[in-house]
Amino acid sequence: MTDQAYNFAYLDEQTKRMIRRAILKGLAVPGYQVPFASREMPMPYGWGTGGVQVTAACLTPEDVLKVIDQGADDTTNAVSIRKFFQRTAGVRVTESTGEASVIQTRHRIPEAPLREGQILVYQVPIPEPLRFLEPREAETRKMHELEEYGLMHVKLYEDIARHGEIATSYAYPVKVEGRYVMDPSPIPKFDNPKLGDCPAIQLFGAGREQRIYAVPPYTQVVSLDFDDHPFVASKAPHDCDLCGADESYLDEVIIDDAGGRMFVCSDTDFCAGRQAAGHRGRLSPAEVV
Amino acid sequence: MGVVEADMRAALDQPLLSVTGLTKRYGARIGCSDVSFDLFPGEVMGIVGESGSGKSTLLSCLAGHLVPDEGQVTYSGRDVLAMAETERRRLSRTEWAYVHQNPRDGLRMGVSAGGNVGERLMAVGARHYGEIRGAAADWLGRVEIAADRIDDRPSAFSGGMQQRLQIARNLVTGPRLVFMDEPTGGLDVSVQARLLDLLRGLVRDMGLSVIIVTHDLAVVRLLADRLMVMKGGRVVEQGLTDQVLDDPQDAYTQLLVSSVLQV
Numbered sequence: 001m002t003d004q005a006y007n008f009a010y011l012d013e014q015t016k017r018m019i020r021r022a023i024l025k026g027l028a029v030p031g032y033q034v035p036f037a038s039r040e041m042p043m044p045y046g047w048g049t050g051g052v053q054v055t056a057a058c059l060t061p062e063d064v065l066k067v068i069d070q071g072a073d074d075t076t077n078a079v080s081i082r083k084f085f086q087r088t089a090g091v092r093v094t095e096s097t098g099e100a101s102v103i104q105t106r107h108r109i110p111e112a113p114l115r116e117g118q119i120l121v122y123q124v125p126i127p128e129p130l131r132f133l134e135p136r137e138a139e140t141r142k143m144h145e146l147e148e149y150g151l152m153h154v155k156l157y158e159d160i161a162r163h164g165e166i167a168t169s170y171a172y173p174v175k176v177e178g179r180y181v182m183d184p185s186p187i188p189k190f191d192n193p194k195l196g197d198c199p200a201i202q203l204f205g206a207g208r209e210q211r212i213y214a215v216p217p218y219t220q221v222v223s224l225d226f227d228d229h230p231f232v233a234s235k236a237p238h239d240c241d242l243c244g245a246d247e248s249y250l251d252e253v254i255i256d257d258a259g260g261r262m263f264v265c266s267d268t269d270f271c272a273g274r275q276a277a278g279h280r281g282r283l284s285p286a287e288v289v
Numbered sequence: 290m291g292v293v294e295a296d297m298r299a300a301l302d303q304p305l306l307s308v309t310g311l312t313k314r315y316g317a318r319i320g321c322s323d324v325s326f327d328l329f330p331g332e333v334m335g336i337v338g339e340s341g342s343g344k345s346t347l348l349s350c351l352a353g354h355l356v357p358d359e360g361q362v363t364y365s366g367r368d369v370l371a372m373a374e375t376e377r378r379r380l381s382r383t384e385w386a387y388v389h390q391n392p393r394d395g396l397r398m399g400v401s402a403g404g405n406v407g408e409r410l411m412a413v414g415a416r417h418y419g420e421i422r423g424a425a426a427d428w429l430g431r432v433e434i435a436a437d438r439i440d441d442r443p444s445a446f447s448g449g450m451q452q453r454l455q456i457a458r459n460l461v462t463g464p465r466l467v468f469m470d471e472p473t474g475g476l477d478v479s480v481q482a483r484l485l486d487l488l489r490g491l492v493r494d495m496g497l498s499v500i501i502v503t504h505d506l507a508v509v510r511l512l513a514d515r516l517m518v519m520k521g522g523r524v525v526e527q528g529l530t531d532q533v534l535d536d537p538q539d540a541y542t543q544l545l546v547s548s549v550l551q552v
Contacts, residue, residue, distance in 0.1 A: 148378065226417060
């Protein structure tokens with residue numbers, strides 16, 4: 001039920017209009033961080049205030065919304081944001097990636113391939129990929145303007161010098177359409193190859209930092225690397241213990257005090273779908289005959 | 290004389306950096322006023338003067354860190370002040386180098402020595418880790434930093450090592466023009482001597498043109514071919530280093546030269 005005290009999807013129309021303009025500009029200049037007047041949202045910073053505002057600006061009453069947090073549909077962040085939009089927008093919600101028209105995500109890209117017409121909204125804590133190397137905002141803007149991205153490789157150089165390989169495993173920097181270097185939000189680098197040439201629209205919202213950026217469909221997105229240390233999309237070298245999938249990104253779960261652990265798909269919808277289709281993993285419960 | 294040789298001779302006759310009537314004011318106060326000089330390829334020019342005489346202001350204007358109010362700066366026939374910022378920044382990480390007085394200003398303290406040296410290479414497009422590391426190791430050797438310190442951060446280095454690292458970081462892309470702001474400031478005398486020795490060798494081997502700002506007359510005596518003496522933002526005397534130091538004409542220069550403590 002829509003809570004009648006609020007406008008559709010919580011934000012007032014002028015605010016949504018302002019956010020949509022930022023989104024359109026972001027789509028027109030892929031990877032460029034567009035400043036926008038981020039609003040206070042009824043949830044703390046760090047919980048996805050940027051993503052929520054972008055989702056609110058995109059939603060129509062016909063949309064079907066899916067919200068995931070680290071791939072899961074049933075964690076606090078996902079549940080509370082989903083309930084928020086159920087209450088303020090009255091849109092249909094789903095856990096199925098295929099059914100959803102708008103997917104708000106925290107730190108994952110769903111395993112199931114996305115299609116045209118879908119919108120993937122990322123929650124971004126720190127939109128500036130150069131921030132930890134260059135703390136001055138005026139300077140990083142200048143570096144983006146002049147395409148001075150050598151510093152990004154200094155970070156990768158440090159990784160190899162210290163760990164023998166590029167140890168950055170999430171928020172791995174990418175170059176969009178050969179122009180802007182972009183922080184893909186803290187998704188695992190396993191997901192980086194899915195950013196490029198994706199049929200869906202990808203929008204990134206950073207509420208506290210007041211930035212929106214976007215990757216339009218079928219855009220070239222390249223993960224930065226060295227000629228002699230190429231980018232590798234890594235994952236835990238295991239199969240899912242519940243559905244047996246060997247190509248999905250896995251969470252490691254400690255299950256007892258004796259060092260026991262299991263690996264399960266981080267994408268709960270993907271895993272449940274496979275289990276329903278009869279796939280079994282190492283720790284699946286015994287088949288009921 | 291061959292044609293190529295004649296061309297080279299002609300190139301050497303052209304000033305690398307030409308400055309005319311450079312003036313920088315801080316409100317009503319004068320930073321530096323009406324400074325003009327030419328710097329030729331391979332030449333080392335010293336700028337001396339007391340604190341507040343406008344040396345560093347002049348250097349910052351030349352390197353593009355400050356925008357002068359009047360005057361012209363021409364580098365290799367190109368007007369530096371009219372240049373687009375993109376081009377000037379590209380110059381400043383390829384053909385120019387700037388050695389800060391405090392190595393902490395010129396180094397990235399959170400990045401290893403190898404990364405510090407490699408940054409300029411990566412900034413101009415080097416994308417091969419092995420080659421970048423090789424160049425970094427080579428340059429650390431040239432500034433006498435042990436090869437096993439390549440992965441240490443500059444914060445673990447002594448002051449003299451930090452300064453040498455800063456020099457390596459600046460020279461790795463083979464610049465033609467180096468700006469140095471008090472490169473030996475804050476170092477003890479024996480470390481200073483080694484650093485000067487190193488600098489003199491590098492300047493000669495690489496054929497660098499250098500503008501070196503200092504208040505230490507011994508430094509210019511060792512390094513500089515020509516000397517410019519500044520006071521209150523104006524140039525009071527300039528000429529060959531030995532000539533200016535041995536036979537100072539201006540009253541202020543005489544005072545400066547006679548103020549040096551004799552040991």
